[in-house]
Amino acid sequence: MKDDEIKPPKKADQYEYLDSTTEVVFMVEDGKVLTFREYPNVEAFERAAETGEYAGVNQGVKELPDIEAFRDLDI
Numbered sequence: 001m002k003d004d005e006i007k008p009p010k011k012a013d014q015y016e017y018l019d020s021t022t023e024v025v026f027m028v029e030d031g032k033v034l035t036f037r038e039y040p041n042v043e044a045f046e047r048a049a050e051t052g053e054y055a056g057v058n059q060g061v062k063e064l065p066d067i068e069a070f071r072d073l074d075i
Contacts, residue, residue, distance in 0.1 A: 009033050019044055 013025040020040035027034040039045040 021048070 009025045009028050011025055011027060015023045017023070021044060022038045023035050024037075025033060025035050037048075039048065
């Protein structure tokens, strides 16, 4: 974080890490924070995932439309 003050997360807050990973806050609800991350490449994802445990497929995310549905959005 660029300043010393830690601010509560809010939707669309974006964080960039030294390894070129980007993390964006999607939702804050009931004290929980839902984010999504974009890794610069597969190897960076694999390094980050080494400390996690695979837990199967998230059906809610699986049912979301593919990225093509969002391509025309002005982001």
